[in-house]
Amino acid sequence: MLSFMAIVLFILVLPRFGFQYASYLMLTFFGYGVAVLGWNLLFGYTGLLSFGHALFFAVGAYTLAFLMNKFSIFHMEAILLITVIISGALAALVGAICIRYTRVYFGMLTLAFNMLFYSFLLKFYYITGGDEGMNVSRPYLLGIDFLGIPKMQFLTGTYYYYAWAVLVIATLIMYGIVSSPFGHCLKAIRDNPEKATYLGIDIKRYRWYAFIISGIYTAVGGVLVAPVVGLVDPSMAYWTHSGTFVFMALLGGFVNFLGPLLGAVLYIFLQDTIMSLLYYWRFVFGAMLAFIVIAAPGGITGFIGSLMNKEETGV
């Protein structure tokens, strides 16, 4: 708990020390952190591997773009609320179909819905801007319009703290969810669905709830990232972007609650480094994912955990 507080404080003061570029990267981490927490609720806690979460991320990002460009709604709080409602409804719909199946079928159905949305974003250009996407300007935070400040300063200043606050709140809420009886039911469903059913748990309904929460979280992540990037385009919904969430959670470790967050921050800095060195970074990440799956499926937190276990038992 103490180390967690220390990390929170450290991230809070990062911009003050002038690490401008690192702070800019952290901005995307805040959004991706919320998004991958949502993804891992499904995988780590409910045992459902989704290959289609870029769908919700894009829904969040495009909702923000839509609200700002077509409806002139700039208040971040309103945008977040509307995103929660829209993504929740969409997740309820998509989830109702997907959670009836597990494993391959679940994964492939999520992928299919993801690509369906992607082709919608691409083809209906008169609504969505097609492959050019839509530009995104700055939202009002807490009702205040910050358009007077230069962009980088806004982003690494006010927006930084706002997004960080959203991530902390989202993390605390998620921790509450997974520690609650609901969360324990999810784990039971993950580990032994038949036994869970015999114990009286309605596994379909609980999986459905988990799917909805998961979709909402990832959409909120999309809302947070969109103003940082300044543009929403269909590539946010492309299947490889779904792979990003998978990779983040696997890298950090999907068993540990904070693992996916660790994976997200590592991925963002890694990607930035590797992309500047190599155009074919997807190959490197694919290879890393293959390595993790084969050799270290628990990710970094899993690896550290197994080391600590060895120390305790002295084996």
Add this chain to the structure above:
Amino acid sequence: MIPDILNILISGIFYASILFLVSAGLQLVFGVQKIFNLACGSFYALGAYTGVSFIVAAQSLGLPPILSLIPLLLAGFSLFFIGPIIERGLLKFIYGRDDHFQLLLTFAIVLMFEDVIKFVWGTSPQLITKVYQAYGQIDILGVTFPVYNLIVILSSLIFAGLIGYMLARTKFGRIIRATADNREVSEALGVNMKMVNVKVFTLGTVLGTLGGALVIPATAAITEMGVDLIVLAFAVVVIGGLGSMKGAFFGAMIVGVLRSISVATYPELELLIIYLIVIGVLVYKPEGIFGGTGT
């Protein structure tokens, strides 16, 4: 009116032939190794791009366009070496594991292949000209059909027949059916699983690359073609039944013709229409038309 419908049908069956080849590979690998190979789309894309390169090389060597089928078939078959590399190099480590990890591994392979293709061929679409037209058109009962479509449909039927014969009459086919049914008993009876795994996966790979190579005269090779295909291949195996060859055949027909109809009427709704049928099948007969065990 009727000629239009027939043309839509034929181009639907043409695409279905391609889908069948790739889906057959998917079904074989799933039946024997119980792995849903997401990378089958990548093999398809690889076959397509390699097909383009082979045709370009053949044309520069002066090959008349009408013989283009030869370099295409060569392209498909020549990529067989990818199968053993992936199977022995990556897949063998995860055979016993939870199937989530198997899916994740094939997903990682898809990621890697996307960049491999970009590295070798770049990001702009690759297409070959002159080949499709070189085969010309044929007049049957007053309706004109592209000859190339008919050639591919015929080839696919031949391959389907060969696969069916292999499965039903040869020793290797019996082994495939046995291991798909019950792996442990088969091993206990002396089947060399290592060899079977490599051979089956290689066969699945070649079916994928062949499908990609054969489709190339009719369409351009683009970066997204791998994932576009796996989405459709999944529809095929859901409708037909996971693990079933007959399922791959009928599923491919349904998806291929549906796609053709949609492309001719409402192109934006192509995937939606297909997936509405998928959802329908999942609701009413989740195992698919020929679902259950066995090939």
